[in-house]
Amino acid sequence: MTRTLSVLIFALLVVGSTPTLAADWKTDAATSRLEFVASAQGSDFTGRFRKFTPRIRFDPANPAAASFDVSIDLASVDTRNAERDETLPGADFFWTEKYPRARFTATGCRALPAAGRFQCQGTLALRGKSRKLAFPFTWKGDSRTARLNSSVTLNRLDYGIGAGEWADPATIGHRVNVKIALVLRTSAPTGVAPPAKP
Amino acid sequence: MKLRSDARRWGGVTKTLHWTIALAVIALLCVGTWMVDLPISADKVRIYGLHKSAGITVLALMLVRIAWRRWEAARPELPFGMPGWERAAAWSSHLLLYLALLVMPLSGWLFNSAANFPLQWFGWFTIPGLTGPDPEVKAWARAVHHWTGYFLIGLVSLHVMAALKHHLLDRDETLRRMWPGAPRRR
Numbered sequence: 001m002t003r004t005l006s007v008l009i010f011a012l013l014v015v016g017s018t019p020t021l022a023a024d025w026k027t028d029a030a031t032s033r034l035e036f037v038a039s040a041q042g043s044d045f046t047g048r049f050r051k052f053t054p055r056i057r058f059d060p061a062n063p064a065a066a067s068f069d070v071s072i073d074l075a076s077v078d079t080r081n082a083e084r085d086e087t088l089p090g091a092d093f094f095w096t097e098k099y100p101r102a103r104f105t106a107t108g109c110r111a112l113p114a115a116g117r118f119q120c121q122g123t124l125a126l127r128g129k130s131r132k133l134a135f136p137f138t139w140k141g142d143s144r145t146a147r148l149n150s151s152v153t154l155n156r157l158d159y160g161i162g163a164g165e166w167a168d169p170a171t172i173g174h175r176v177n178v179k180i181a182l183v184l185r186t187s188a189p190t191g192v193a194p195p196a197k198p
Numbered sequence: 199m200k201l202r203s204d205a206r207r208w209g210g211v212t213k214t215l216h217w218t219i220a221l222a223v224i225a226l227l228c229v230g231t232w233m234v235d236l237p238i239s240a241d242k243v244r245i246y247g248l249h250k251s252a253g254i255t256v257l258a259l260m261l262v263r264i265a266w267r268r269w270e271a272a273r274p275e276l277p278f279g280m281p282g283w284e285r286a287a288a289w290s291s292h293l294l295l296y297l298a299l300l301v302m303p304l305s306g307w308l309f310n311s312a313a314n315f316p317l318q319w320f321g322w323f324t325i326p327g328l329t330g331p332d333p334e335v336k337a338w339a340r341a342v343h344h345w346t347g348y349f350l351i352g353l354v355s356l357h358v359m360a361a362l363k364h365h366l367l368d369r370d371e372t373l374r375r376m377w378p379g380a381p382r383r384r
Contacts (some may be wrong), residue, residue: 041247043316043324080331081314087238165240170321 025056025146025184032182034072038156039173040084047079047088054182056148060139063109063118068135072102093161095127102126106135116140122152126159143186150180202270207375209270215263217378222256223299227351250310251320257303264296277370291356298350305343312336 035048051073058066074094079085089096106122122135137150155174156162162172203209208216229249236242267273276285310317311327312335318324329335364372 041243041316041318042321043318045314045316079314082333083238083313083315090238168240171240171243 023057023059023143023186025054025058026187027054027056028183028185032184033179035179035181037177037179038175041171045079045081045084047077049073049076050078051076056182056184058109058139060111060116060118063111063120066107066109066118066120068104068106068120068122070104072104074100074102092164092166099127104135112136124154124159127161129159131158137180141184145186146184148180148182148184150178152178152180154178203273205272206274206371208274211266212263212270212273213376213378215259215266216376219256219259219263219299222252222259223302223350223354226252226256226302227347227354230347246315247318248320250306250317253303253306254317254319254325256299257307260296260299260303274371274375277364277368277372288360291353291360295350295353295357298346298353301342301346302350305339305346309336309339309343312339 032054033048034052035046037044037046039045049072052070054068054070056066056068058068075089075096077085077088077094079088088094091097094102103125104122105125106120109118109120111118116138117136118139119134119136122133124131124133131154133152133154135150135152137148140147140149154176156172156176157167157174166172200207201210203212226249229245233242233245233249236245276288280288307317307325308328311329312332314327314331316324317327361373361376364370365374
């Protein structure tokens with residue numbers, strides 16, 4: 001009996017001491033952005049996904065325990081061009097009818113030599129294809145608020161986006177630079193409201 | 199062939215500009231009315247790219263033509279004894295042709311810019327937009343391009359019919375003096 005109790009107390013102590021370290025972060029939807037820069041007929045254009053839901057567990061002091069899981073609503077793409085935004089969800093490109101969401105997961109993070117820089121091993125599942133890619137990012141902040149910035153370049157043809165007649169890079173470039181800028185906040189652990197931010 | 203126009207005949211520069219622009223504009227009007235109903239495809243994007251490139255070329259040629267017209271000063275006179283209403287019709291339809299041939303590429307360029315499409319001249323270099331993405335500008339620039347296009351089809355038809363009328367019915371020099379090549383000795 002006393003042994004069971006001591007194990008239980010020990011377990012409670014261990015569990016109770018961890019949450020502030022491996023924090024779950026909430027994304028501020030209004031200020032966070034998931035953008036990409038692609039090129040059409042030799043000109044760069046910027047697009048963004050209006051709807052995406054990141055689930056982030058990250059502690060800069062213990063990056064190995066981090067995990068990222070981001071779900072992206074592909075139909076929420078906005079490139080400030082009505083015709084393009086109508087075409088992108090179609091079967092030749094994102095094929096949202098069959099694959100409405102992309103999913104990015106990452107684990108196995110480590111700190112890079114430069115302060116505030118980290119790199120994880122990510123996997124992007126997009127249009128039925130899953131590819132591994134390096135996910136480097138910078139992390140700035142304290143125990144309550146943080147900013148994550150990252151830039152990852154991928155090849156759209158790896159995911160079958162705009163294959164076939166659209167494969168010509170003179171019409172649409174193959175490289176797509178994804179830019180991630182997240183404004184993050186930990187959920188208040190003891191019921192205290194998070195500090196108001198303008 | 200003389201490069202500059204004189205009181206009897208159009209010069210080589212004006213003739214070359216006239217016929218280059220004429221062929222380009224007729225092709226642009228045909229392709230333009232056809233391409234808009236195409237389903238989206240990579241070929242449609244390419245055809246639009248060619249249409250835009252040719253349209254920008256017409257704009258540049260029109261600016262050269264206007265500058266040249268001002269510079270060379272002399273130009274053939276209208277046929278002797280032409281009635282006043284015909285002179286007025288010729289003068290106003292030529293003015294409208296010049297205006298429409300400027301409005302057409304400019305409204306297309308503006309439409310393209312406001313719609314946030316790229317503009318690359320025959321795949322060679324990128325031409326900057328006239329404005330950023332703007333749905334309102336896009337809507338009216340598109341309407342201007344559309345209606346000026348139909349207006350231009352009417353104007354070009356009128357211009358061709360008037361030229362043929364001068365050549366076949368009046369049997370005067372109007373068409374011959376713009377016709378490519380050196381003048382025939384008579």
